[in-house]
Amino acid sequence: MKMHVLAACLVAGLFAGPALAAEALPMPITGYGNITDIAGALEKPDPSLRYKLLFDISTPARDVAKPHQTLIRIARLLNAMAANGVRPQPGDIALVVHGAPDTFTLTDAAHVKRHKMPNPNLDLVHQLAAAGVSVRICGQSYLGHGYARDELDPVVELDLMAMTTIANLMAKGYGVVPG
Numbered sequence: 001m002k003m004h005v006l007a008a009c010l011v012a013g014l015f016a017g018p019a020l021a022a023e024a025l026p027m028p029i030t031g032y033g034n035i036t037d038i039a040g041a042l043e044k045p046d047p048s049l050r051y052k053l054l055f056d057i058s059t060p061a062r063d064v065a066k067p068h069q070t071l072i073r074i075a076r077l078l079n080a081m082a083a084n085g086v087r088p089q090p091g092d093i094a095l096v097v098h099g100a101p102d103t104f105t106l107t108d109a110a111h112v113k114r115h116k117m118p119n120p121n122l123d124l125v126h127q128l129a130a131a132g133v134s135v136r137i138c139g140q141s142y143l144g145h146g147y148a149r150d151e152l153d154p155v156v157e158l159d160l161m162a163m164t165t166i167a168n169l170m171a172k173g174y175g176v177v178p179g
Contacts, residue, residue, distance in 0.1 A: 034079070045080055078093065
């Protein structure tokens with residue numbers, strides 16, 4: 001497993017001075033979502049806040065051979081939060097996938113069968129789920145593309161539809177981030 005620059009800086013106590021290094025949490029996502037501190041940045045993750053965010057992912061991957069760009073953004077957010085002493089509660093960060101990018105919710109076997117290559121998203125999807133991110137898929141989109149229930153990776157939750165998921169989580173105070 002490769003150690004990224006931020007983790008090395010945290011260990012060395014170089015990331016935004018000794019106070020931050022002493023409070024920083026271990027990076028929840030490794031290999032993706034590297035961050036660089038911005039000295040004097042106006043806004044940084046605030047440990048006194050509870051972050052509740054839903055990433056609405058409907059944009060196709062820019063490169064189908066690599067993890068989806070929004071998954072990497074979520075990894076970057078989680079790593080930036082941890083570097084600043086913030087660890088969201090399980091489920092406080094969620095993502096709902098619908099439309100073209102729903103292939104990243106497939107098991108490796110299903111992805112190989114349908115796309116002739118292993119699923120490049122699974123390692124990151126599993127790390128996000130292990131970090132407490134709720135990974136969701138629009139059932140209408142998923143079943144509409146002809147996927148079988150057993151082709152869905154076990155860490156992914158199947159919802160009735162993305163619109164309901166988005167509306168329900170917004171009503172519960174989640175901010176929606178387009179992806």
